[in-house]
Amino acid sequence: MKKILMTIALLYVSGALIQAEENRQVTLPSFKKQNTTIIPRSITKFEVIDKNGQSKIVDLKGKKFIVVSVSEPGSEGKSYAIDEDGLIWWENKISSGAYGGHETPNGIYPILLKRRYHMSSTHPSADGINNMDFEMLFDNRGYALHLGNTNALSHGCIHIGQRDVATMFKWVDKKTKVVIMRGKYGHFLRQEVDAYKKEIKAYKKKH
Amino acid sequence: MQYTNIFVVGAVAIGLLLSSCSSKQNHVSKNNFIYNGINFGTDKDASYKQGVQDGCYTTAGNYTKNSNRFNTDKSYRLGWADGRLQCEQRIQK
Numbered sequence: 001m002k003k004i005l006m007t008i009a010l011l012y013v014s015g016a017l018i019q020a021e022e023n024r025q026v027t028l029p030s031f032k033k034q035n036t037t038i039i040p041r042s043i044t045k046f047e048v049i050d051k052n053g054q055s056k057i058v059d060l061k062g063k064k065f066i067v068v069s070v071s072e073p074g075s076e077g078k079s080y081a082i083d084e085d086g087l088i089w090w091e092n093k094i095s096s097g098a099y100g101g102h103e104t105p106n107g108i109y110p111i112l113l114k115r116r117y118h119m120s121s122t123h124p125s126a127d128g129i130n131n132m133d134f135e136m137l138f139d140n141r142g143y144a145l146h147l148g149n150t151n152a153l154s155h156g157c158i159h160i161g162q163r164d165v166a167t168m169f170k171w172v173d174k175k176t177k178v179v180i181m182r183g184k185y186g187h188f189l190r191q192e193v194d195a196y197k198k199e200i201k202a203y204k205k206k207h
Numbered sequence: 208m209q210y211t212n213i214f215v216v217g218a219v220a221i222g223l224l225l226s227s228c229s230s231k232q233n234h235v236s237k238n239n240f241i242y243n244g245i246n247f248g249t250d251k252d253a254s255y256k257q258g259v260q261d262g263c264y265t266t267a268g269n270y271t272k273n274s275n276r277f278n279t280d281k282s283y284r285l286g287w288a289d290g291r292l293q294c295e296q297r298i299q300k
Contacts, residue, residue: 085274089265089291167268196288203285204248207255 029099031072034106038181040067043188044086046108046179058108061086065177066145066168068158069185070096070104076186079145079158081171088189090171092164094145096180098153109138109178114169118146123155132157134165138178145178245293251286258286263294 037049044061062084071077071094081090097104118132122142125131136145141156145168148159158180160168240251242259251259254276261271265287276283 081270083270083272083274085272085277087272087277089270089272163268167270170268171270193292196285196292200285200289200292203281207248207250207252 031099032101032103034103034182036106038106038108038179039183040181040185040188043082043088043192046181048108060108060177060179063177064171064173064175065179066172067179067181067185068094068096068104068145069181069183070094071153072096072099072103072182075182076184077150078186079160079168080185080189081168088192090164090167091186091189092160092168093150095148095150095153095159097156102154102156104143104154104156104158104180105139106180106182107139109143109180111172111174111176111178112137112140113174114172116169120155134160134169136169136172136178145172242290243294243297245297247286247289247293252282254280254282255286255289258283258288259290262287262290262292264290266291266294 035051037047039047039049041047041057044059046058046060047055048058049055060082064084065082066079067082068079069076077094077096079092079094080088082088113135115135115137116133117130118135119125119130120132120142123131131148132144132146134145134147138144143156143158145158145160145165147162147165148154148157150159150161152159236249238249240247240249240256240259242256243263247255247259257273258276261273264271272287273283277287278284
């Protein structure tokens with residue numbers, strides 16, 4: 001009898017502990033709200049809304065560009081390369097700026113310079129090993145796409161992994177634009193792939 | 208004698224199993240276009256083949272695409288897309 005009562009008491013206590021754990025409030029780190037909002041309307045068209053609510057459509061049709069959906073809640077942590085024909089030809093994982101003032105700002109930027117080897121002047125590495133190789137600078141405040149750990153948030157730059165960064169570095173030139181945005185873009189790639197799959201299937205039936 | 212019969216029956220069974228397996232494989236004729244170990248189908252024209260090669264090369268991280276042909280030549284365009292999709296699936300495997 002004593003054992004049964006002990007078991008019931010133990011179950012009650014563990015149940016209460018589980019309930020308390022579930023009720024515990026989890027505070028997620030908050031990312032800074034952006035002054036500019038960028039909403040993709042198609043593969044090449046972006047609605048840019050400034051802090052006053054003024055909206056304009058920027059169409060990058062005919063241009064090479066990279067879309068970065070930052071690594072924040074509600075976004076993808078991915079980048080996409082789009083060529084002059086409006087074709088999304090590459091997709092890769094990235095990491096962007098951390099919360100607490102390091103967030104990579106939304107915007108549509110030009111590529112300013114490319115450097116195969118580079119060490120950050122504001123955040124040099126302690127071991128003396130270059131920490132910004134394959135640098136593709138897109139803003140004079142120091143924001144760049146470069147080789148980095150995609151599992152760690154950055155000081156504001158966009159980290160790209162080894163294989164993907166070499167591919168991007170080869171393809172990018174000074175005419176290439178970089179779109180930094182919050183939200184999703186991957187659905188355009190899925191639509192593109194589905195459309196091609198259908199077209200290829202129909203073509204193969206005839207040929 | 209009994210062992211010989213068992214051996215013959217076993218050999219016939221194995222033979223039948225093997226033949227049924229091979230009949231399920233896709234038939235590959237000499238007209239098939241095989242690139243990078245992938246069968247892209249029969250009787251593909253030169254444009255399609257070039258598109259497949261360029262799309263496949265792009266998937267490997269070397270962007271290769273003839274923009275002019277991509278916009279004017281359907282065979283090249285679909286070959287490029289086919290090469291990109293199928294070679295990518297191969298990399299992911």
